[in-house]
Amino acid sequence: MKPMKPTAESLQHLACYVFHCSHQLGDNMWLFTALLLWADPTKAVITLQPPWVSVFQDENVTLWCEGPRLPENSSTQWFLNGTTIQILTPRYRIAATSVNDGGEYRCQTGLSVPSDPIQLEIHRDWLLLQVSNRVFIEGEPLALRCHGWKNKRVYNILFYQDGKAFKFSPWNSEFTIRKTNVSHNGIYHCSGLGLHRYTSAGVPITVKELFPAPVLKVSSSLPILEGNLVNLSCETKLLLQRPGLQLYFSFYVDRKILMSRNTSSEYQILTAKREDSGLYQCEATTEDGNVIKHSPELELQVLGLQSPTSVWFHVLFHLAMGVIFLVDTVFYVIIHKELQRKKKWNLEISLDSGHEKAVSSYL
Ligand SMILES: *[C@@H]1O[C@H](CO)[C@@H](O)[C@H](O)[C@H]1NC(C)=O
Ligand SMILES: *[C@@H]1O[C@H](CO)[C@@H](O)[C@H](O)[C@H]1NC(C)=O
Ligand SMILES: *[C@@H]1O[C@H](CO)[C@@H](O)[C@H](O)[C@H]1NC(C)=O
Ligand SMILES: *[C@@H]1O[C@H](CO)[C@@H](O)[C@H](O)[C@H]1NC(C)=O
Numbered sequence: 001m002k003p004m005k006p007t008a009e010s011l012q013h014l015a016c017y018v019f020h021c022s023h024q025l026g027d028n029m030w031l032f033t034a035l036l037l038w039a040d041p042t043k044a045v046i047t048l049q050p051p052w053v054s055v056f057q058d059e060n061v062t063l064w065c066e067g068p069r070l071p072e073n074s075s076t077q078w079f080l081n082g083t084t085i086q087i088l089t090p091r092y093r094i095a096a097t098s099v100n101d102g103g104e105y106r107c108q109t110g111l112s113v114p115s116d117p118i119q120l121e122i123h124r125d126w127l128l129l130q131v132s133n134r135v136f137i138e139g140e141p142l143a144l145r146c147h148g149w150k151n152k153r154v155y156n157i158l159f160y161q162d163g164k165a166f167k168f169s170p171w172n173s174e175f176t177i178r179k180t181n182v183s184h185n186g187i188y189h190c191s192g193l194g195l196h197r198y199t200s201a202g203v204p205i206t207v208k209e210l211f212p213a214p215v216l217k218v219s220s221s222l223p224i225l226e227g228n229l230v231n232l233s234c235e236t237k238l239l240l241q242r243p244g245l246q247l248y249f250s251f252y253v254d255r256k257i258l259m260s261r262n263t264s265s266e267y268q269i270l271t272a273k274r275e276d277s278g279l280y281q282c283e284a285t286t287e288d289g290n291v292i293k294h295s296p297e298l299e300l301q302v303l304g305l306q307s308p309t310s311v312w313f314h315v316l317f318h319l320a321m322g323v324i325f326l327v328d329t330v331f332y333v334i335i336h337k338e339l340q341r342k343k344k345w346n347l348e349i350s351l352d353s354g355h356e357k358a359v360s361s362y363l
């Protein structure tokens, strides 16, 4: 009775087994991976084939439910708008959708808790902006498709965010933002040229922040003196709790790495040296590296010759210099006085010419 964790591969192969698709193994792999990125292994997951949460009326949609089950029981429960529907298979195919197929879908397998809901919308319009989801956690990919009614081709496609065009494509009606961040919040729409220029309705997209950019903090009284222990910590906090979500921290000085991808948000300089001075920065990332955030730089200066031993050295040095100066001064005064005295004496001798012998003996 080992609960099976759904893997990207198992879902992909399940989908491809039924649809005999081969191209998807490469192209859409990351989409599947992203959907299961921080998946709770006890929670069922719904995936869509094709992957859009809004479709035109009369189009076909298949929903897949993946989650831990009892080995002998593949029974799956499906819920639409909160009530169970009479489908018991992991695959729920809706052929030729009608307005009544729209709503909030959830599923549950034998050993799982109910999945997060998927809001399926059924539309009638000339042009529809299809999205892979409407709510994301930063780092997840957002796929967009500007889709014409009855699969009519449109050209010169423009994608807009909050009324501003951000992508033009002459032919390709699909565009993917590989790693979303909070700047991707907004209302999206698209326009394309068929017989006329058509414009889709707007789709609100929400990207939730996983954690804010970290701040590098130093817990040591400043200034840092040579020989001190310095604790650096890379502070941020998870805004969304996801099972198994783990942040990794790196520390840099002058853009050179000090500690790489550690689960500990702390870094210690055991005995600071003057060479440890520099611009410090830290980085927090998710395990897959899809979300990477840097702290602002922090300048640290380690001061030398200020430690207790060097202070004593300074005191003794100045004391010694003082003593030498004092002794010098005393000597100078003595010598000076002596010379003055001798000069006077010499003068007296030279005046007395009879004592030349005595002067030369003195000199
Ligand atoms: C939906 O699937 C049916 C086969 O079940 C197919 O005949 C039809 O063309 C499909 N419709 C669309 C819009 O792809
Ligand atoms: C489910 O709710 C949506 C509105 O959220 C509605 O359009 C749809 O008809 C409902 N479907 C059923 C089967 O009740
Ligand atoms: C399979 O599990 C479902 C609940 O998920 C239960 O209602 C059903 O009776 C089970 N069937 C068998 C054969 O055990
Ligand atoms: C630095 O961290 C260690 C262990 O994390 C702690 O024991 C020590 O008191 C800290 N020192 C300072 C100066 O914060």
Ligand SMILES: *[C@@H]1O[C@H](CO)[C@@H](O)[C@H](O)[C@H]1NC(C)=O
Pocket (backbone or CB within 6 Å): 260, 261, 262, 263, 264, 266, 267
């Ligand atoms: C992570 O940091 C801790 C203490 O800061 C250290 O003991 C450990 O070896 C580090 N792990 C790696 C993988 O660097």
